[in-house]
Amino acid sequence: MSTSAAVNSNRSAAPPLSPERSVAWPKRTVRTLANGLEVVLAESHTFPKISVELFFRSGNAAVAHTSPGLAEITASVVRTGTASRTSRQIEEDLRRMGGDLGTQAGADSSAISIAGLSEFSAGLLDLLADLARNASFPENEFERERRQKLEELKIERTTPGFLASDRFRRVLFGEHPYAIITPTEEQVAAYRREQLEDFYRRHYAPANALLIAVGDFASAAMMEQIEKTFGEWSAPQPEPQFVPSPPPHAGRRVYLVHLPGAVQAQLLAGNLGVTRHDRDWYRTVLANAIYGGAFHSRLVANIREQKGYTYSPRSGLNPLRQHGYFSVHAAVRNEVVAATLTEIFYEMDRMRALPVTAEELESARNYLTGVFSLGIATQDGMLTQLSTQYLDRLPEDYLETYREKIRALTADDVLAAARRHFDSANSQIVVVGDREQVLEQAALFGHLEVFDAHGQPIQLAAS
Amino acid sequence: MKQLHIPVEHTTLANGLRVVASPDHSAPFVTVGVYYQIGFRLEPRGRSGFAHLFEHMMFQGSENAGKMEHIRLINSSGGLLNGTTNYDITNYFEAVPSNALERVLWLEADRMRALKVDEENLRNQRDVVKEEVRVNVMNQPYGGFPWLDLPPVAFRNWPNAHNFYGDFADLDAATLEDVRTFFRTYYAPNNAVLLMVGDLDPSEAFAFAERYFAPIPRGPAPPRADISEPSQIEERRGEVPEPFGPLAAIAIGYTMPPRGTKDWYTAGVLDRILHGGRAGRVHRRLVLEKQIAVEAGGGADLLETNGPTQMVTRIFPKPEYSADEAIGAFDGVIIELALQGTKLEEVDPVKVKIRADYYSMLEGGMGSYMPRFGLMHYLASFTLFDGDPDRVNTILDDFLGVTPADVQSLAQKILVPGNRAIVIRRPIDKPAQTGGAR
Numbered sequence: 001m002s003t004s005a006a007v008n009s010n011r012s013a014a015p016p017l018s019p020e021r022s023v024a025w026p027k028r029t030v031r032t033l034a035n036g037l038e039v040v041l042a043e044s045h046t047f048p049k050i051s052v053e054l055f056f057r058s059g060n061a062a063v064a065h066t067s068p069g070l071a072e073i074t075a076s077v078v079r080t081g082t083a084s085r086t087s088r089q090i091e092e093d094l095r096r097m098g099g100d101l102g103t104q105a106g107a108d109s110s111a112i113s114i115a116g117l118s119e120f121s122a123g124l125l126d127l128l129a130d131l132a133r134n135a136s137f138p139e140n141e142f143e144r145e146r147r148q149k150l151e152e153l154k155i156e157r158t159t160p161g162f163l164a165s166d167r168f169r170r171v172l173f174g175e176h177p178y179a180i181i182t183p184t185e186e187q188v189a190a191y192r193r194e195q196l197e198d199f200y201r202r203h204y205a206p207a208n209a210l211l212i213a214v215g216d217f218a219s220a221a222m223m224e225q226i227e228k229t230f231g232e233w234s235a236p237q238p239e240p241q242f243v244p245s246p247p248p249h250a251g252r253r254v255y256l257v258h259l260p261g262a263v264q265a266q267l268l269a270g271n272l273g274v275t276r277h278d279r280d281w282y283r284t285v286l287a288n289a290i291y292g293g294a295f296h297s298r299l300v301a302n303i304r305e306q307k308g309y310t311y312s313p314r315s316g317l318n319p320l321r322q323h324g325y326f327s328v329h330a331a332v333r334n335e336v337v338a339a340t341l342t343e344i345f346y347e348m349d350r351m352r353a354l355p356v357t358a359e360e361l362e363s364a365r366n367y368l369t370g371v372f373s374l375g376i377a378t379q380d381g382m383l384t385q386l387s388t389q390y391l392d393r394l395p396e397d398y399l400e401t402y403r404e405k406i407r408a409l410t411a412d413d414v415l416a417a418a419r420r421h422f423d424s425a426n427s428q429i430v431v432v433g434d435r436e437q438v439l440e441q442a443a444l445f446g447h448l449e450v451f452d453a454h455g456q457p458i459q460l461a462a463s
Numbered sequence: 464m465k466q467l468h469i470p471v472e473h474t475t476l477a478n479g480l481r482v483v484a485s486p487d488h489s490a491p492f493v494t495v496g497v498y499y500q501i502g503f504r505l506e507p508r509g510r511s512g513f514a515h516l517f518e519h520m521m522f523q524g525s526e527n528a529g530k531m532e533h534i535r536l537i538n539s540s541g542g543l544l545n546g547t548t549n550y551d552i553t554n555y556f557e558a559v560p561s562n563a564l565e566r567v568l569w570l571e572a573d574r575m576r577a578l579k580v581d582e583e584n585l586r587n588q589r590d591v592v593k594e595e596v597r598v599n600v601m602n603q604p605y606g607g608f609p610w611l612d613l614p615p616v617a618f619r620n621w622p623n624a625h626n627f628y629g630d631f632a633d634l635d636a637a638t639l640e641d642v643r644t645f646f647r648t649y650y651a652p653n654n655a656v657l658l659m660v661g662d663l664d665p666s667e668a669f670a671f672a673e674r675y676f677a678p679i680p681r682g683p684a685p686p687r688a689d690i691s692e693p694s695q696i697e698e699r700r701g702e703v704p705e706p707f708g709p710l711a712a713i714a715i716g717y718t719m720p721p722r723g724t725k726d727w728y729t730a731g732v733l734d735r736i737l738h739g740g741r742a743g744r745v746h747r748r749l750v751l752e753k754q755i756a757v758e759a760g761g762g763a764d765l766l767e768t769n770g771p772t773q774m775v776t777r778i779f780p781k782p783e784y785s786a787d788e789a790i791g792a793f794d795g796v797i798i799e800l801a802l803q804g805t806k807l808e809e810v811d812p813v814k815v816k817i818r819a820d821y822y823s824m825l826e827g828g829m830g831s832y833m834p835r836f837g838l839m840h841y842l843a844s845f846t847l848f849d850g851d852p853d854r855v856n857t858i859l860d861d862f863l864g865v866t867p868a869d870v871q872s873l874a875q876k877i878l879v880p881g882n883r884a885i886v887i888r889r890p891i892d893k894p895a896q897t898g899g900a901r
Contacts, residue, residue, distance in 0.1 A: 011675070012527045014536055015565045021491040021662065046489045047826045048467060049819065087751065091742035096812035098819025100740075117819050144754055151710060151757040151781065158604045158707040260893070261706060264597040296538035301531055308590030311598055331598040333590075363539035370541010370560045377490035377661075377834030378827040 023373045025399045026382055029219040035234050036207030039226055040390050041219045044379050049098075050121055050215030051379040053113040054132055055391055057210070058203035058238060061107045061322075064177030067195055068187050071105035071203075073149060074196045078112065078204075079103045080141035082134040087141055090127070097123050103131070107178055108321040109391060110203065115379075118216040122225060129229045132204055142193050149188050156182060157453045160266035160331065160432045163257045167451065168268045168430045171255055172325055176246040205235035212386050214379045245323065248272065249426050252446035256439060257432040259453055265337045265433035269344060270327035271423045275319045276392050282405045283413040284317060284326075284421050289364040290414065291315055291351050291422065292328055296363065298347050299328070307343070309336045321392070326421055337431060338441035345427070351418035355411040369403040467822060469838065472665040473852050478681040479653025482672045483842050483852045484665040487835065493661035494835045495567045496556035497575065498843040501649035503627040504550045504770060505688045512629010515548040516592050516637055517645050521555060522546065523584040525570075526577035530584065533570055540566055543833060548627075551769045552847065554840070558833040561662035565671050568657075572675035575655070578646050582639055589634055596628050604707040608888055609714030609775055616701035617716050617884035622688045623771050651682025656846045660835045690770040692718070698880035705888040710757065711786055712888040715793060716773035717877055719763055722848060729873045731765050732865040734774050735813045736805055737796065738762045742812075744796050745776055755784045755792050766841055766858075769848040773884070786887050797878045804871030814863050821859055 026042035033039060063070040079101060080087040094101055099116035114128045156162045166181055173179035211230070213222060249271060274280050285293075292299030292315030303309045313330035332340045356364075375381040376399075389398040431442045435450060435458075442448060450458040473483040506514040524530040537544040542559030555574075557567050600606035611628060618624040657676065659668045695718070705712065720726035737745050738761045749759040756778050763774035780789035828837020838855070845854040 011569075014528065015569050017540060017566060018562045018564075020560065020562045023491055044489070046487065047822045049822055049826070088742075088747070091740070091747075092812065095739060095742045095816050098815045100819075100823075115823070117815065117822075144751070147754075147781070148750075148757050151779075154709045155604055158709065160602060262602055264594065264602040266602075294538050295544070296531065296535045304591055305531060305587065308587040309594070311591050311595035331594060331602070333594060333597070363535060366541045367538045370563075371543060371832070373490070373541070373560060374492050374543070374558055374832065374834060377492050380827055381832065381834070 023376070026214075026376060026386075028386070029223060031223060033206065033227060033231055035231065036209075036237065037230055037233070038210045038390065039223065040210070040212045040386055041222055042214045042382055042386060043217065043219055044214050044382060045216050047379070048118045048216050049115060049379060050118050050124065050213060050217060051113070051115040051383050052124065052128060052211070052213040052215075053111055053383055053387065054128060055210045055212070055387065056110045056203050056205070056208050057108070057391070058208060059105045059107050059109045060180070061177035061243075062203065062241060063199065064180045067191065068180045069183030070191065070195055070199055071110050073145060073188070073191060074199045075103040075105045075110050075112075076145045076149070077137055077142050077196055078131055078135045078200065080145070081136045081138040082130045083136050084134065085130065087138070090131075093123070093127055099124055099127070121217055121222070125225060125229045129233070132209075133233050135200055137193055137197050137200070139193060142196065146188060146191060150185055153182065153185055153188065158259075160259060160262065160264070163259065163432045163453055164266045164268040164329070164430050166455070167255050167257050167432075168270070168327065168428065170455075171253070171428045171430065172249070172270075172272055173246045173323075176323070177243060178320055178323060201235070202238050205237055206230065206233050207235070207237035210390055212383055212390065214383045214386070243322065246272065249428055252425060252427055252429065254429045254431065254442050254446045254448045256435055256442050256448060256450045257430065257453060258435040258450055258458060259432055260434055262432070262434045262437070263334070264331050265334055265431055265438050266329070266331050267337065267340060267344070268327060268329045268430040269341070269427050270325055271427055273317060273324040273326035273421050275321070275324045276388075276394060278324070280417055280420060281319075283409055283417040285368065286364055286406060286409050287351060287414045287417040287422065288315055288317055288326070289368055290356050290360050291347060291418070294364070294367055296367070298350070299344065302347060303330060303340055303343050307339075309333065309340045319392075334433060334437040337433070337438045338444050341429065341445055345424045348418070348422040348424040348427075351414070351422055352424070355415050358411070361411050361414065365406050365409065368406050372402055469825065469855050471842070471852050471855060473846070474669055476652065476673060476677050478677060478679055479651075480672075480676050480679075481656040481846055482669060483656060483658045483846055484663060484668045485660045485838060485842065486663055486665055487660065488662050490834065491561045491662045492558060492834050493561045493564045493567070493659060493663050494556065494558045494833060494839050495564070495571065495660075496554050496658045496839045496843060497571050497655055498552045498554045498658070498847060499650055499655045500551065500847050501553055501654065501685070502549045502551040504622045504690055508621055509633070510637070510641070511626045511633045512592070513633070513637060513641065513645065514553060515628065516588065516634060517642060518546050518548045518553050519588040519592055520580050520584065520642055521574055521578065523588065524579050525574035526579055527573050528570055529579070533574070536566060536570060542567070549767065550772075552843065554843065556833070556836070556839065558836070564659065564663055564668065568671045568675045571657070572679065575650060575652065575676070576679045578650070580639065580642055585637070585639055585642060589637065592629070592634060593631060600628060605705065605712055605888065608703075608712055609716070609777060609886060612701070612703050612886045612888065613714050613716045613773065613775060613884060616699050616886050617718070617773060618692055618771060620690065620692050622690045623692060647682065649685050651685065652676060652679050653681045654685050656843055658839045658842050660839050660842070692771045696881045699884040701884070701886045703886060703888050705890045708888070709890055710779050710782060711890065713778040713780065713786055713789055714775055714886045715778070715790070715883060716775045717883045719765065719772045719774055720873075720877065722765070722769055725869075726873055726876075727765065728861045729865045729869045730763065730774065730877070731817065731862045732810065732813060733800075733870050733873055734763045734765070735817055736800065736809060736870065738776065739813055739816055744800070745793065748796050749778060749789065749792050753792050754781075755789050756780050767844050769844070790885065797874070801871070801874040801878055804874070805867045807867060810865070810867050810870065817862055818859060825855075
């Protein structure tokens with residue numbers, strides 16, 4: 001079909017899409033080195049840069065019961081010194097290579113990411129390897145990071161979005177390590193430098209690691225460089241942990257976090273859900289896109305575009321390694337807390353009760369498949385796609401088959417997913433706001449408990 | 464050094480709409496933007512927040528694509544869309560699979576030609592904008608710090624000094640007639656540039672642009688707000704209460720030289736010497752060495768502004784240090800640069816980093832989900848402010864030509880009290896946490 005302007009002669013109707021151009025998924029070079037390090041390379045030559053990330057499959061969940069947040073502070077201190085480089089040298093070495101460095105830890109993994117100009121690829125890899133193998137944990141840098149963390153915690157406890165997530169994860173996951181997203185001040189004060197070194201020794205190991213590099217390089221030469229830089233590294237693999245699953249939630253319950261003086265209420269509702277390995281994953285992704293996962297979704301159309309309750313309502317699937325969860329959030333004016341929760345559950349129930357329309361189905365399938373392909377147009381986007389696939393150990397054809405799998409789904413699939421995973425009757429609800437303003441409305445939705453910003457229960461006067 | 468060349472083609476339609484295309488076939492996407500030369504700095508006096516409220520109205524439907532239709536058509540084409548209001552421009556942009564280019568242009572042209580709004584839409588978006596202000600400013604620790612705090616202290620001319628997000632009374636006072644007038648005044652094709660980047664054929668893209676945008680009539684040249692600032696001699700200071708956060712926060716802003724001057728390029732290098740991440744002098748001295756501050760950093764948005772602009776340093780001092788002690792330590796950094804200057808050993812690596820950051824911005828620039836957003840954004844600035852989209856391929860040279868001596872003499876000239884403003888956010892005294900077991 002021609003794409004010339006003459007095709008669309010009626011200017012009052014939207015032009016049809018022209019034929020889709022094929023998407024060339026990045027060709028990966030994948031190898032596991034003798035020491036167990038998994039390496040994934042993908043070339044991207046548009047810009048003379050590289051992006052590299054070294055993941056370790058151990059994060060804060062691995063230490064949640066002994067020392068919450070230890071993986072995170074370990075990552076923070078890793079970048080502050082090695083056997084041969086001071087903190088200042090690390091930062092200056094980076095700058096002369098046009099580099100950016102990040103070290104972080106989430107629930108399931110720790111990571112060191114480095115990006116910079118491709119003309120400095122060898123130097124960037126050397127610095128990455130130095131941090132992964134020879135971090136020296138200088139005492140003064142550790143104390144400085146600890147102090148910064150303590151001040152950050154105090155700020156977090158005044159941030160509505162953080163307070164909502166903190167309570168929500170505790171409620172959903174109970175005794176499971178995923179319940180804890182941040183340490184207490186007392187726990188941070190109790191960290192010892194030796195604990196960081198110990199975490200580093202045990203978990204920053206090649207057999208526990210995945211290295212992904214995307215950028216302006218030739219894969220064969222890059223693989224050789226990586227073998228040279230990381231091949232000699234050896235360390236035992238950490239013991240896998242077994243953690244029992246959290247029990248399912250029965251009944252709707254409401255948790256109010258009292259933030260005195262709040263001029264808006266932060267709502268967060270949802271329940272345990274699917275991981276990427278669940279047989280319901282794809283259909284739940286599609287159901288979420290129709291419910292509240294896109295600008296053009298039912299929830300956004302309802303509580304933003306029709307009712308004006310909120311600026312940025314969204315629902316999402318959060319696939320952690322062992323368990324996922326489904327969440328809906330909206331920051332709303334105090335007067336419409338009950339009205340908004342009513343609509344959130346109404347839209348969930350509508351997804352459970354009635355099949356979506358053919359037009360909604362088609363629209364959401366196109367949305368997901370289109371946005372998925374936009375991801376490969378930048379090095380960082382490609383790195384994110386690859387880390388999803390390889391960190392989560394998804395099938396080798398994950399990228400190539402994602403779009404077919406989404407396109408094959410039907411309205412019945414969406415209905416089935418909504419019935420199983422948009423569990424409105426057993427949703428857990430967190431409201432962060434000033435209790436004088438919002439308590440009565442929140443209490444309409446289930447058994448209510450109130451907490452202060454530090455997580456301490458507040459007793460309600462008997463009524 | 465590997466040189467990067469971005470292909471750029473451009474034309475101007477008979478109605479004055481400038482059109483820029485940059486082909487890149489590395490992946491099957493296109494990123495499209497329409498940039499109007501009206502930002503919050505240029506909005507009418509006494510109408511604070513109107514440029515931003517109006518941005519929301521541009522998503523409320525046009526003659527052939529009603530409310531939610533615009534959003535539906537982009538999402539269902541597999542794409543993403545958004546808009547932002549800035550100092551000197553308001554932009555609307557989409558990233559879509561490349562087979563949706565024509566559809567995107569049809570949509571953008573339809574709302575440039577015939578925006579369709581009613582009282583109900585205006586009421587609705589006024590409510591949405593208020594929640595946006597609450598979630599980003601009024602209900603967040605350090606919300607609006609420092610971008611809303613500094614201008615009223617630093618500047619004397621209303622366009623530069625007012626509340627850009629808008630006072631609620633001004634938002635409430637906005638009428639449908641105001642919306643229509645603003646649209647007629649500023650949203651004419653001759654006050655805009657259309658940008659198309661990605662997997663496209665420029666001649667085909669220009670043909671689409673001609674087809675959909677050429678029928679839109681040219682408007683009268685929009686009035687340009689006078690954004691000049693009277694000269695400053697004294698240091699300016701202000702305080703803002705912080706209702707939630709536990710730490711004081713300090714913002715120090717120095718007004719930058721005019722766009723495109725030799726001093727402006729030098730300022731780009733000077734900024735990175737002071738603020739280039741953890742290797743920058745400010746972070747290194749205040750956070751790593753003296754350990755007075757929990758966090759210190761900042762920068763200047765030089766490429767995307769076209770008027771009085773500040774380089775802003777943000778400092779969060781530890782509670783045991785006073786704001787004056789933190790400012791004293793910062794002044795030590797400034798005075799050292801002015802008195803002792805810098806050397807090639809510092810300037811050369813800073814330039815490498817400037818080059819790397821420029822490439823990163825061109826490639827992505829808005830997270831990784833909107834490819835070439837930064838390229839589109841810079842092409843818009845170079846077209847609207849400098850009249851030359853090809854600057855995308857040459858502007859780096861001007862930054863890379865700066866010498867250590869240039870930096871020192873500029874430091875002596877602009878890093879002076881009479882060219883700066885300081886705002887301190889001070890935590891208010893809070894009643895003890897209420898109730899319960901604590």
